[in-house]
Amino acid sequence: xxxxxxxxxxxxxxxALGLAADPAVDHLIAAPGNPGIAAVAELRPxxxxxxxxxAALAVEVQADLVVVGPEAPLVAGVADAVRAKGIACFxxxxxxxxxxxSKAFAKDVMNAAGVPTARAxxxxxxxxxxxxxxxxxxxxEFGAPYVVKDDGLAAGKGVVVTDDRSAALDHAxxxxxxxxxxxxxxxxxxxxxxxDGETALPLLPAQDFKRIGDGDTGPNTGxxxxxxxxxxxxxxxxxxxxxxxxxxxxxxxxxxxxxFSGLLYVGLAITPQGPRVIExxxxxxxxxxxxxxxxxxxPLAGLLHAAATGTLAGHPxxxxxxxxxxxxxxxxxxxxxxARSGDVITGAGxxxxxxxxxxxxxxxxxxxxxGGRVLSGTGLGADLSTAREAAYALVAGIGLDGAQYRRDIAxxxxxxxxxxxxxx
Numbered sequence: 001x002x003x004x005x006x007x008x009x010x011x012x013x014x015x016a017l018g019l020a021a022d023p024a025v026d027h028l029i030a031a032p033g034n035p036g037i038a039a040v041a042e043l044r045p046x047x048x049x050x051x052x053x054x055a056a057l058a059v060e061v062q063a064d065l066v067v068v069g070p071e072a073p074l075v076a077g078v079a080d081a082v083r084a085k086g087i088a089c090f091x092x093x094x095x096x097x098x099x100x101x102s103k104a105f106a107k108d109v110m111n112a113a114g115v116p117t118a119r120a121x122x123x124x125x126x127x128x129x130x131x132x133x134x135x136x137x138x139x140x141e142f143g144a145p146y147v148v149k150d151d152g153l154a155a156g157k158g159v160v161v162t163d164d165r166s167a168a169l170d171h172a173x174x175x176x177x178x179x180x181x182x183x184x185x186x187x188x189x190x191x192x193x194x195x196d197g198e199t200a201l202p203l204l205p206a207q208d209f210k211r212i213g214d215g216d217t218g219p220n221t222g223x224x225x226x227x228x229x230x231x232x233x234x235x236x237x238x239x240x241x242x243x244x245x246x247x248x249x250x251x252x253x254x255x256x257x258x259x260f261s262g263l264l265y266v267g268l269a270i271t272p273q274g275p276r277v278i279e280x281x282x283x284x285x286x287x288x289x290x291x292x293x294x295x296x297x298x299p300l301a302g303l304l305h306a307a308a309t310g311t312l313a314g315h316p317x318x319x320x321x322x323x324x325x326x327x328x329x330x331x332x333x334x335x336x337x338x339a340r341s342g343d344v345i346t347g348a349g350x351x352x353x354x355x356x357x358x359x360x361x362x363x364x365x366x367x368x369x370x371g372g373r374v375l376s377g378t379g380l381g382a383d384l385s386t387a388r389e390a391a392y393a394l395v396a397g398i399g400l401d402g403a404q405y406r407r408d409i410a411x412x413x414x415x416x417x418x419x420x421x422x423x424x
Contacts (some may be wrong), residue, residue, distance in 0.1 A: 001301055002027045004058055005041070006048050006078070007069030008034045010329075010356035010376055011286035015069060016041050017354075018293045018300035025301045029061050035367055036348070036355025048073045051081030058087050065090065065305050068262075071153055074282050075101035079262070088308040092282050095258035099249075100265075100282040103149045103179040109256075110277060113248035117277040120181040122151065127173035135172045138180035139165060149279075151177035159220060184269035184276050186421050189230065190288045191238065191266040193246050194303060197259035199312040200246050201303075202238050204228045204295060204320060206288040207413070212336060214408045221336045222373055225409030227326040227384060228291040232418050233270070241266060241275050249280070261307060272421040290354050290378045291325035326387040326410045327378040328395045332357065332369045333402025339372035346399035352378050353394060369400060384414035 001024045005016055013036045020028050020040040031054075033043040046057050049072050058066050066082045068074055068091035077094030091097075098105045104122035109115075121138040125131035139146050146168035150158030152175075160171040161183065172178045192203040206228040212218035245266055253260045265281035293300065297319040306315040333340040345358060345367045357371020375398060379390025388410050395405055412418040 001025050001064045001305070002029070002062055003065045003067060003301055004029045004031065004061055004063040005067045005069060006031055006046075006054060006073055008032045008037065009069065009286060010354045010373065011284050011289045012069040013037050013354045013356070014290045014293050014378075015067060015284065015300070018296065019067070022299040022301040024299060029063070031057060034355045035358050035360055036353070049076045049078070051076060051078045054078045055081040055085050055087075058082050059085055063087055065301065065308060067091070067304055069283060071097070071100050071281065071283050074262075075153060088305060090304040090308045091262040092260045093258060096253055096260040097282040098258070099253070099260065099280045101153055103151045103279070104177065106280050107179060109249060109252050113252035115245050115248055115277055116274065118147070118181040118184050120179050122177065122179050123172070124177045126175060126178045132169075132173065135169065135178065135180055139168055142180065142182040145183040147181040147183050148172050149179045149181065150175045151179055161220070184271055184278060186269045186271040186276075187232075187418060188278065189233065189237075189268045189270060189275070190226075190285050191241055191268060192284060192288070192292060193242075193264045193266060194307050194312065195246075195250060195260060195262070195264055196307045196310045196312040197250060197254065197261045198310075200242065200250060200264070201312065201315070201318060202242060202246075203292050203318070205230050205233055205238060206292050207410075208285065208288050209406060209409055212331070212404070212406075214406050219336055221331070223285070223287045223329065224331070224406045225326070225328045225376075226288045226291050227324065227387070227410035227413060228288070228295060229324060230413065231384070231416075232413060232420060234420055234423075237270070237275060241268065245275070245277055261310070270420050272424045274423065286356070287327050287329055287376055290327040290376055294325040294378050294380060295321045295323070297321050321380075323380060323382045324384045324387040325378060325380050326384065326391040327354070327376045328391045328405055328409050329356075329373050329376045330395055330398055330400060330403050330405045331373050332371070332400070333404070335372035335404065340402060341368070341370050343369045343401045344399075345369060345374065347397040348375055350394065350397065352390070353398070354378060374400060374403070384410050388414055
């Protein structure tokens with residue numbers, strides 16, 4: 001099987017490693033890829049949000065399967081263009097990808113499907129006049145902590161959760177359209193679901209860490225670390241989410257003429273009232289992908305191809321490695337406000353190191369930082385404690401001037417200090 005993977009971040013490196021390990025894959029191409037992906041795939045240049053260019057590349061490389069990593073190409077309709085060439089594509093259509101491309105659309109789908117989620121108000125032109133007044137009214141109705149979400153794509157950084165009403169108003173004013181929500185209290189869970197639009201297979205639940213600082217302090221980021229499995233998650237939670245969230249959502253999208261095929265990311269809060277949806281994404285999450293795929297024994301290409309070709313119902317049950325996985329993200333100086341690039345990186349060639357924002361310097365081919373989240377270290381172990389030790393040992397061996405990373409990834413779960421709220 002010839003596979004083309006689209007993107008060049010940490011998620012795509014983790015996917016590339018999983019695809020390269022599948023015996024069915026005899027050639028792997030990544031566009032545009034990154035220096036880490038280059039170790040297992042042929043790199044090709046392409047403008048990933050240009051549907052015609054991506055489809056032409058898929059034809060040129062004679063791809064049997066295209067895997068779209070990031071959200072922006074999906075919202076742009078890249079999967080539609082690839083499928084129009086008769087090539088299997090893992091990723092939803094542009095119409096179905098609106099589940100991530102518009103928070104207001106996602107809320108409308110959830111409400112129509114009866115999915116348990118937070119109360120919310122969508123507001124256009126929130127920076128002035130009637131829009132600003134409606135935002136203020138919604139903030140007062142839902143109370144603190146205030147949750148304000150940019151309606152469109154924002155690379156994982158369009159959400160503000162704050163007790164500062166002025167900060168919430170300022171964020172709303174900086175957006176063209178926002179969704180103001182009530183805050184959902186409880187630990188968060190990321191559940192990836194592989195689906196062909198009808199059949200849906202859940203992967204292992206994971207938990208990520210959005211804020212830059214230890215103890216969940218500082219601004220939101222694209223994700224500073226993750227771990228799986230979740231020993232504290234109540235038994236039966238995944239089955240409940242599949243029944244009350246995933247299948248109703250897929251049915252609603254089918255009913256709207258936009259069947260969802262690909263990876264449905266369900267972001268959840270485990271509240272005293274049960275699981276509640278915080279958000280949907282239309283692709284694998286980063287950095288949760290690093291830990292979930294590290295534990296998956298089932299060949300990845302076959303799984304994604306089954307979803308892309310509508311044959312997931314006949315796929316064998318998923319197999320998982322025993323033990324746990326932890327990933328710790330190393331970010332550049334200044335991230336997330338003003339990430340610095342161009343710093344030389346050392347120690348990044350070891351197994352378990354996932355590249356995200358890295359590049360090769362033209363002058364001397366040195367590996368340098370090229371983004372906010374630069375690398376991550378993914379450790380495996382018999383339990384979360386040993387997996388944490390392995391991940392932090394990997395991170396400690398990375399040389400990057402001004403590097404920053406959290407020291408508390410999976411710490412509470414590893415020490416059995418993370419409990420779910422009492423169910424009422």
